[in-house]
Structures are given as structure tokens and as C-alpha cells.
Amino acid sequence: MSQTTKRALEASLKKLLLQKPLNKITINDITEDCGVNRMTFYYHFKDIYDLVDWIMVEDAAKALENKPTFDTWTEAFLDLLHQVQENKVLVMNVYRSISREQVEQYLYKLLDPMLREFMERGMQEITVQDDDVQFIVDFYKYALVGMALEWIRKGMKEDPVRMTERLNLLIHGDLQRALNRFRTDRSPSELDD
Numbered sequence: 001m002s003q004t005t006k007r008a009l010e011a012s013l014k015k016l017l018l019q020k021p022l023n024k025i026t027i028n029d030i031t032e033d034c035g036v037n038r039m040t041f042y043y044h045f046k047d048i049y050d051l052v053d054w055i056m057v058e059d060a061a062k063a064l065e066n067k068p069t070f071d072t073w074t075e076a077f078l079d080l081l082h083q084v085q086e087n088k089v090l091v092m093n094v095y096r097s098i099s100r101e102q103v104e105q106y107l108y109k110l111l112d113p114m115l116r117e118f119m120e121r122g123m124q125e126i127t128v129q130d131d132d133v134q135f136i137v138d139f140y141k142y143a144l145v146g147m148a149l150e151w152i153r154k155g156m157k158e159d160p161v162r163m164t165e166r167l168n169l170l171i172h173g174d175l176q177r178a179l180n181r182f183r184t185d186r187s188p189s190e191l192d193d
Contacts, residue, residue: 115141
């Protein structure tokens with residue numbers, strides 16, 4: 001019952017976002033649309049931003065749970081951009097509100113495991129310390145989240161396929177090169193490469 005109520009509150013918020021911005025929606029608006037009382041809302045969430053946070057976390061978990069296996073990081077990143085576009089109204093409203101950081105955290109939660117998976121694939125023949133792998137993952141994660149946030153800030157107008165193709169041109173092969181630079185068995189002569 002608890003998940004059903006939370007989902008109903010989520011559906012009401014998303015419906016209301018089609019009519020007005022997040023900062024103009026009240027808990028009263030949500031509970032009236034949902035057909036529950038305010039105490040029911042407060043039983044599950046402390047405020048609207050707590051509901052938004054729950055939606056973002058749930059969406060990220062669902063995306064990771066149901067994610068298909070991708071052959072390249074560009075396919076996975078394109079899929080992420082399409083997921084963001086599917087929730088455009090919510091994402092744009094959250095991005096333009098005081099909760100902008102929630103969008104950023106949502107993207108980090110999706111990108112970290114995706115990039116780690118591609119790193120692990122690239123380490124079939126080499127050994128890289130785990131903290132170095134995470135360092136590489138973090139570098140690319142922050143770069144890609146930065147690009148995604150700029151795309152969101154501009155209203156998601158650029159075609160995600162074009163954006164991903166351009167990113168691929170820029171960093172094609174860099175993930176593997178980064179792993180090779182951090183491998184534990186590098187000889188001293190390779191350190192200058």
C-alpha cells in the first residue's frame with residue numbers, strides 16, 4: 001500500500017507539473033489531485049522536494065535495474081539522455097528550482113555504474129588499482145554530467161544522437177588509454193607516454 005500511495009503522489013505531481021512550475025505547486029494541490037489528505041502526504045514525505053528526491057532515486061534505480069547491456073559507452077550515454085528526455089517536464093522543473101543538485105545527483109547515480117562497467121570490460125588484459133579505476137570513472141562522470149547539465153540548461157534542444165556523436169569524436173578511445181596509463185605493470189620507460 002505504501003508504494004502505491006507514493007506512486008499516486010508521484011503521478012499527481014507529474015500531472016500538476018504539466019500545468020504549472022514546481023515552485024507554484026503546493027502539498028494541498030498534490031493531495032487534492034491524488035485524493036488523499038495532507039497527513040497521508042506527510043506520512044511518506046516531509047515536503048515536495050523530498051517527493052522529488054524520491055522520484056529521482058526511484059527512476060535511477062529502475063533505470064539501472066532494467067538497463068540493457070550496451071556495447072559502447074556512447075550507446076549507454078545516449079540511453080541516459082533519452083531517459084532524461086522522457087522525464088523532461090520533471091527534470092526541467094527540478095533543474096530550474098532550488099533542487100538543481102537533485103538532477104546532478106540523479107545523473108551521477110546513473111553514470112557511475114555505467115562507466116565502471118566499461119572500465120571493467122577494458123581491464124580484461126591489464127590490472128589497475130580500484131582507486132585508480134574510480135578516479136578515471138569520476139573524471140569522465142563529471143565531464144559527462146557537466147555536458148548533460150548544460151544540455152538540460154539549454155532546454156534539451158540539441159539532438160541527443162548528435163551530442164553523443166560529438167562526444168565520441170572528442171574522447172574516442174580515451175577510456176582505454178586512461179586505463180593503460182594507470183595499469184600496475186607499467187615499465188619505467190612507459191611512464192613518459
